[in-house]
Amino acid sequence: MKKKYAPCKGLLPLTMLLFTGIVVIAQPKISGIVRGAEGLPLAGVTIAIQGTPVATSSAADGSFSILAKKGDVLIFSTVGREKAMVKLLDQVFLNISLPFNSKSLEDVVIIGYGTSQKRDLTGAVAKITAGDFNKGNVTDPLQLVQGKIAGLLITKPGGDPNGELTVRIRGATSLEGQPPLVVIDGMAIDDFYKAISTLNPADVESFTVLKDASSAAIYGSRGANGVLLITTKTSRIAKPVVAYDGWCGVEQISRRFQVLNASQWRAATAALGGASLDQGADMDWQSAISQRAFSHSHTISIRGGTDAMNYRGSMGYINQEGVIINTGKEVMTGRLNIHQKSLNEKLAVDYNINASVTNRTLLFDQWSTGLTRTGGSFTFDVASGYLPVWPSYNPDGSYFNIANNSYLNPLFLLKEIDRKQRENFFQTSVKADYTLLKGLNAGILGALSRANTVHDYFYPGVRERNDKAEASKFNNNKQNFSGDIHVHYQKSFRKQTAEITGVYEYNRFINDGFGVTARGFLVPQLLNNNLGTATNVQTGDLSSYKNEVKLISFLGRLVYTYDNRIIFTANFRRDGSSKFGSNNRWGNFPSFAFAWRLDRAGFLKNSKWLNDLKLRVSYGFTGNQENLPPYAYQQLYGPTGPYLYNGQVLQSYAVVQEPNPDLKWEVRRSLNIGADFTLFNDRLHGTIDVFHDKTSDMLFLYDLPQPPFLSDKVSANAATATNKGTEVTLDATPLLTKNWKWDLHFNIGTLKNRITNLSGQFNGTSLSITNRHYGYAEGAGFSGTYVSELKPGYPAGVFWLPQFAGLDADGHALYNNYDGNGKLSGTSMFYTDKDRVFIDPTPRFSWGFTTNLTYKRFDLSFFLRGVQGQKIFANSLLNLGTSVFLPARNVGVDALTNGFADQPQPSSYWVKDGSFVRLDNVTAGYRFKGTKDLAILRLYVTASNLLLLTKYKGIDPEIRTEGAQRYIDNQYYPKTKGFLLGVNMAF
Missing domain, CATH: 2.40.170.20 (TonB-dependent receptor, beta-barrel domain)
Structure with missing residues (x-):
């Protein structure tokens, strides 16, 4: 694979090519445009005159018009956005910006075969949306939420671009270890890693994690290791x-x-x-x-x-x-x-x-x-x-x-x-x-x-x-x-x-x-x-x-x-x-x-x-x-x-x-x-x-x-x-x-x-x-030498090793030796299984x-x-x-x-x-x-x-x-x- 510099250089002409777009035409009367803080026009925003029943809503391109007089207070509101209030003076055209209300967006949470308001959740459910995703060289969707959600453990051993991430919700629930069920836009996928590797991170809108059995039970056996719900981006506006x-x-x-x-x-x-x-x-x-x-x-x-x-x-x-x-x-x-x-x-x-x-x-x-x-x-x-x-x-x-x-x-x-x-x-x-x-x-x-x-x-x-x-x-x-x-x-x-x-x-x-x-x-x-x-x-x-x-x-x-x-x-x-x-x-x-x-x-x-x-x-x-x-x-x-x-x-x-x-x-x-x-x-x-x-x-x-x-x-x-x-x-x-x-x-x-x-x-x-x-x-001289065990009372894979006690005067390794009662009896260059100790990793x-x-x-x-x-x-x-x-x-x-x-x-x-x-x-x-x-x-x-x-x-x-x-x-x-x-x- 040869080094390629062209893609970086290609961003500039591509950016210039995309500098064409939509012309927004304002409407007459007391009129204007409502946009989100990200700059996109918002449709369906309610515009009401405070203290009166008079109200209208923004059109598909974010435009609106309303009959109002000087001194009136206009209230702009819509689901998922912070409200805005404007007192009219001599304006005839308004540019209104409504930022996301992140707390409001989190009110609706996907729980499997339906949704719930966050305040009504009874199980252990966590949600994270695009605004809080990890940034950087993200080529795997799981990298977006690595370290962001308590109980969702995501590990990538090494930096291999073809590497798969280990994903566990509240740890492994079986001796073999299995990833959670992944559900993308309501469809459960049988192959977790295939589903993740084929999903473009730029398409992801949110992650919802169902942690406890009450939340995951709706997916039955497939949710035994927890459930990861992924919602991809959809359209919120009318104009292309x-x-x-x-x-x-x-x-x-x-x-x-x-x-x-x-x-x-x-x-x-x-x-x-x-x-x-x-x-x-x-x-x-x-x-x-x-x-x-x-x-x-x-x-x-x-x-x-x-x-x-x-x-x-x-x-x-x-x-x-x-x-x-x-x-x-x-x-x-x-x-x-x-x-x-x-x-x-x-x-x-x-x-x-x-x-x-x-x-x-x-x-x-x-x-x-x-x-x-x-x-x-x-x-x-x-x-x-x-x-x-x-x-x-x-x-x-x-x-x-x-x-x-x-x-x-x-x-x-x-x-x-x-x-x-x-x-x-x-x-x-x-x-x-x-x-x-x-x-x-x-x-x-x-x-x-x-x-x-x-x-x-x-x-x-x-x-x-x-x-x-x-x-x-x-x-x-x-x-x-x-x-x-x-x-x-x-x-x-x-x-x-x-x-x-x-x-x-x-x-x-x-x-x-x-x-x-x-x-x-x-x-x-x-x-x-x-x-x-x-x-x-x-x-x-x-x-x-x-x-x-x-x-x-x-x-x-x-x-x-x-x-x-x-x-x-x-x-x-x-x-x-x-x-x-x-x-x-x-x-x-x-x-x-x-x-x-x-x-x-x-x-x-x-x-x-x-x-x-x-x-x-x-x-x-x-x-x-x-x-x-x-x-x-x-x-x-x-x-x-x-x-x-x-x-x-x-x-x-x-x-x-x-x-x-x-x-x-x-x-x-x-x-x-x-x-x-x-x-x-x-x-x-x-x-x-x-x-x-x-x-x-x-x-x-x-x-x-x-x-x-x-x-x-x-x-x-x-x-x-x-x-x-x-x-x-x-x-x-x-x-x-x-x-x-x-x-x-x-x-x-x-x-x-x-x-x-x-x-x-x-x-x-x-x-x-x-x-x-x-x-x-693994290695020359000790391949196949076991260093961990499955042992009751310990986690799966607990280390089981002789206890190093230093070097003697000639540089030979010494190990602690124990008697049949588990008491230290001395040190020597040799050890048996009874001299091994358990170390929780x-x-x-x-x-x-x-x-x-x-x-x-x-x-x-x-x-x-x-x-x-x-x-x-x-x-x-x-x-x-x-x-x-x-x-x-x-x-x-x-x-x-x-x-x-x-x-x-x-x-x-x-x-x-x-x-x-x-x-x-x-x-x-x-x-x-x-x-x-x-x-x-x-x-x-x-x-x-x-x-x-x-x-x-x-x-x-x-x-x-x-x-x-x-x-x-x-x-x-x-x-x-x-x-x-x-x-x-x-x-």
Whole structure:
């Protein structure tokens, strides 16, 4: 991938091209135009003369006229905007600006199959809108809200542009760990990461997070890990508006491993025979494989319509180079949202179409984008350990490689091994709602999504090793059909209101694919485009699969409100999944929630400092089957290898999975107690939640003894675990004047995960994963050495290591030894399992802080976030931390002074403090005054990852937090820091 400077230069002519637009024509009388603070005309704004019944409303282009006399006071008001009052003097034409009222916009919250006013919510629900999104080089929608919502934990290990973010709501609720359900514009998507990666961040209007079981229960089993509701932008105005959002930026590596340079290596290996390996070069291999990366993003949208129909369509393009050479991605997106009303506004129809094409250039050993969440790359182990005295190329221009060296030239790995991935995604949905009677609505939804992924790989072979070229191609398809029938009824009587929602859902998921691998290509220039020319195809090189899953659900919800003070919500959902056998295919999941608005109570009703106070409590059940593969309850047969029979090579088959007809739903029970408050005339808003979740009958692939069982694996229910914590969110506006506005946002959350049981039964045999080895160290001399466990009383992935006790006089590592009662009995160079100790790696709390300052047309914001109490097993530093590897492999600078005379082994010495504070982004912008032709013109500059405060000496403390290798740092794609210039325009 070559560096591209043109996109940055191209912003200026594109900006000039878009400087054409809409001419706004004023109306006669006392007339004028109403615009939002962002410069767009506002339709439907009520203009009333104070103290009289005289009123009118603004037209589609924001224009209005009204008969009024000098001295009258005009009041301008509309939903979601702050009011404006103007006393007439000698004016005949008015230009009115109505800024967003963010508190009012937050009043309406999507809760799944409906909406609710924020003051009426009974569950733990959080919402964040576009004005509070993170700024900067945002190519993944999740980056918009990273660190912004308490309880929503988003982590991106490393800076790979093809990397996936780990997303958890209130922690992992199963041993395997699963992301939340993502619902985009009312459509639930089965593939979380596919849905996120194909969504243009510029199209997102808001995120809503359903945290507790009461809120998520409406989505049943699919909401067991929480629900992330994403709303895309729609049209709010009638007259067509064309908008352009674009930015161009540059990034570079923020931190590197401190390894020996050529002169340091020569000095350290002078007495070790280093001269025999010295090729006379002076290489910095980390610099050799890296680059200054350029990225750019462009989105053009058009929106408009009438009262009967409105629309918004957009086209987006993102090109992001990686800071490691020959890595990056290119994404093209298209989206169309149409809302139509007919039959005297009784029928409302929503059409949504979303399509994307993604081209990825991956690291040579990255066969899945999911590896960025669960593992590092051999690329960086090679680059940090390759000798600085070895050159990039031989005198004849070929790559320098050594035949008997286990590491190949890093430049060869990145430039000559071709690994690419192409992804096509299409999604469409139609939703129709009809008002049958006053308060009674019924509707249907039909949706289809299809994803195709093609993965290409080619290895050309290495001359020094005399090995053959190898190529492969894999094709995977995912198709999902979803449909529902929903009914909603609302009735008010006296001081009471009741809302009833009923839904029937049907989901069908079909997955299929195939793959081919072959070797021995005589014309490597063809890459993998003609696999038929291979000279070597082996057993197992051909593969294909197909599976299907169905999920059918019935659900109901009742919301009862008394006197706007007492609110009660009840949900019931019945889910049936084809992943389970007939014995336990269906599961029932109820939930209940109660809220009491104390601000309306007599003793607080007239309070001057308290604007709103609500107490909430909820309890509910959700079922989980998301981490269970298809056909897990059945006995499965599979190939186990070839054998020779009567001179023929035949394939053998055997049982590869034991049947389990009693396999059942994993169940999460959730208790949440919370409070929402507003103080000091809406200047301070806050939310406090305390939760306690218990997950039982956890689904896991357990080991079985052979005999008596034919297979050594079975999917079963056994373990239990708990998640509990506290979340606090505060929003304040300490300064608000005509010219100044200062907003602050702070959130903090704690999470404590504990496994409470790891035992169970299967056909009379005890299932137990007590002291189950989990995460392991990687590297020469200790590959497969386990460093973490699944242990009752501790979080999943607790470190289980010998306790380092220092070095003896000869530089040998010493470890604490304990007797049978757990008491310290001394130290020695040896240890057994009874000498290991448990170390909890999970953070004590995580937090985020945002400040937004606006002065007239200038704006400035910055965002800080941090993690406190996290522990990291520094596997990368362990691999570089010994001079024993010299001279054959390069080592870290600390290896010369840390005193280890032997190769260090995994121990508590390598468990490091991973706490950090990161200045994620700083943005400064200026919004020019709108004109008749150009409603919006805003220029801004953003700096990302400017500052990192941490004691951790690895390249970055933000590492994987899921799977068996959680909190183990081993060879991540380096994090980046960068700057960008952006523009927002509308005309």
